[in-house]
Amino acid sequence: MMKSSEIRSTFINYYKKNGHTHVPSSNLIPENDNTLLFANSGMVQFKNSFLGLEKRDYVRAVSSQKCIRAGGKHNDLDNVGFTARHHTFFEMLGNFSFGDYFKKDAIHYAWDVLTNEFQIPKDKLYVTCHISDDEAADIWHRQEGIPKDRIFRFDKDNFWRMGDIGPCGPCTEIFYDHGARAGKESDPFKGIAAGEDRYVEIWNQVFMQYDETSPGVLKPLPKPSVDTGMGFERLVAALQGQFSNYDTELFAPMLDVASKIAKLDYVTDPEVLRSQKDIFERVSAMRVLADHCRAVSFLLADGALPSNEGRGYVLRRIMRRAIRYGRKLSTQSSFLTPMSESLISHMSDFYPELSTRKNHILSTIKDEENRFLQTLDNGTGILQDEIKKLKSQNQKSVSGETLFKMYDTYG
Numbered sequence: 001m002m003k004s005s006e007i008r009s010t011f012i013n014y015y016k017k018n019g020h021t022h023v024p025s026s027n028l029i030p031e032n033d034n035t036l037l038f039a040n041s042g043m044v045q046f047k048n049s050f051l052g053l054e055k056r057d058y059v060r061a062v063s064s065q066k067c068i069r070a071g072g073k074h075n076d077l078d079n080v081g082f083t084a085r086h087h088t089f090f091e092m093l094g095n096f097s098f099g100d101y102f103k104k105d106a107i108h109y110a111w112d113v114l115t116n117e118f119q120i121p122k123d124k125l126y127v128t129c130h131i132s133d134d135e136a137a138d139i140w141h142r143q144e145g146i147p148k149d150r151i152f153r154f155d156k157d158n159f160w161r162m163g164d165i166g167p168c169g170p171c172t173e174i175f176y177d178h179g180a181r182a183g184k185e186s187d188p189f190k191g192i193a194a195g196e197d198r199y200v201e202i203w204n205q206v207f208m209q210y211d212e213t214s215p216g217v218l219k220p221l222p223k224p225s226v227d228t229g230m231g232f233e234r235l236v237a238a239l240q241g242q243f244s245n246y247d248t249e250l251f252a253p254m255l256d257v258a259s260k261i262a263k264l265d266y267v268t269d270p271e272v273l274r275s276q277k278d279i280f281e282r283v284s285a286m287r288v289l290a291d292h293c294r295a296v297s298f299l300l301a302d303g304a305l306p307s308n309e310g311r312g313y314v315l316r317r318i319m320r321r322a323i324r325y326g327r328k329l330s331t332q333s334s335f336l337t338p339m340s341e342s343l344i345s346h347m348s349d350f351y352p353e354l355s356t357r358k359n360h361i362l363s364t365i366k367d368e369e370n371r372f373l374q375t376l377d378n379g380t381g382i383l384q385d386e387i388k389k390l391k392s393q394n395q396k397s398v399s400g401e402t403l404f405k406m407y408d409t410y411g
């Protein structure tokens with residue numbers, strides 16, 4: 001089985017071999033860009049190169065970018081923990097062309113790296129193209145030999161934009177079929193259209209052709225470019241034969257810590273998770289913690305601080321969501337700090353900022369945890385008093401005002 005670190009380096013080395021410069025991930029907080037809360041994809045650090053505003057000394061790049069999707073246009077927060085593959089923090093592998101190669105080479109590289117370097121069987125992959133993009137569909141069919149009945153056409157799902165404004169264009173996506181155990185829908189077109197778990201989008205290649213200067217106004221870019229993004233955790237899941245990203249080696253050490261502290265097993269069998277609600281809830285809580293622990297640790301490493309507005313507020317919401325789910329597992333223990341310690345020891349090789357800022361990360365988590373647990377306890381006490389009072393008055397419901405106060409002030 002290929003280890004995640006090997007998967008990352010195989011991708012980077014493949015593109016280096018093909019003339020790309022390896023550019024390290026940027027900070028999660030975009031520099032000089034108020035249109036975005038966080039880096040939400042690999043292209044963010046190259047935005048001005050796509051717009052023709054910045055010239056770099058390379059025209060091909062490859063990266064593994066730290067991304068956050070919580071708050072803003074691409075926001076996955078509420079799904080996280082309950083699906084097999086949504087995350088607040090994830091890594092995006094990507095290759096980029098700034099006015100250099102376009103559709104033909106981009107498609108060829110993608111197919112070559114997936115089917116030759118990573119040896120993914122071709123019959124596990126499907127592709128999609130924008131309804132207007134006959135050229136891309138033709139390249140997939142004629143150049144790479146993909147049968148027409150494995151190439152599907154969509155409209156909105158095959159057009160990618162970074163934010164409300166900025167570079168954008170039609171895209172072609174690659175889906176991995178996890179097979180019948182992962183979902184009932186055997187028709188891939190229907191499964192992909194419905195977003196069924198069985199068919200997972202692993203890679204999106206955007207043909208950057210426009211600058212959206214205000215919503216709906218598209219101006220052609222000076223040079224058509226390529227922006228690709230592959231969900232690293234999804235690729236690792238496919239290559240490690242796991243249906244859920246959480247069951248890969250990327251999350252295992254943190255889940256192990258959670259399971260030991262809670263003294264509860266972490267269960268992976270999809271059948272058990274489908275049929276036993278209490279186990280599903282327990283496992284989902286552990287997954288929420290593992291996901292959020294990564295987002296929180298990386299955000300703190302990159303200089304965000306919990307606060308009541310903007311980026312700091314998103315960070316605080318993620319931390320508090322994690323702490324609340326931790327409470328569902330055990331009211332006696334805290335999870336985030338030991339889980340973060342485990343993450344730091346497993347991921348610092350590729351992201352040394354984690355070990356450099358270890359003390360800051362752990363102490364900030366501890367402080368926020370203590371403060372929030374105190375708030376939660378105060379809130380619970382106030383709510384219990386209120387319920388006692390209402391019962392003595394023979395009333396059966398708590399007022400909206402009290403509930404709002406509980407949510408707003410007491411987390």
Ligand code: SER
Pocket residue numbers: 040041042043094160204205206227228229230
């Ligand atoms: N920017 C595109 C995405 O995020 C491809 O990297 O899907």
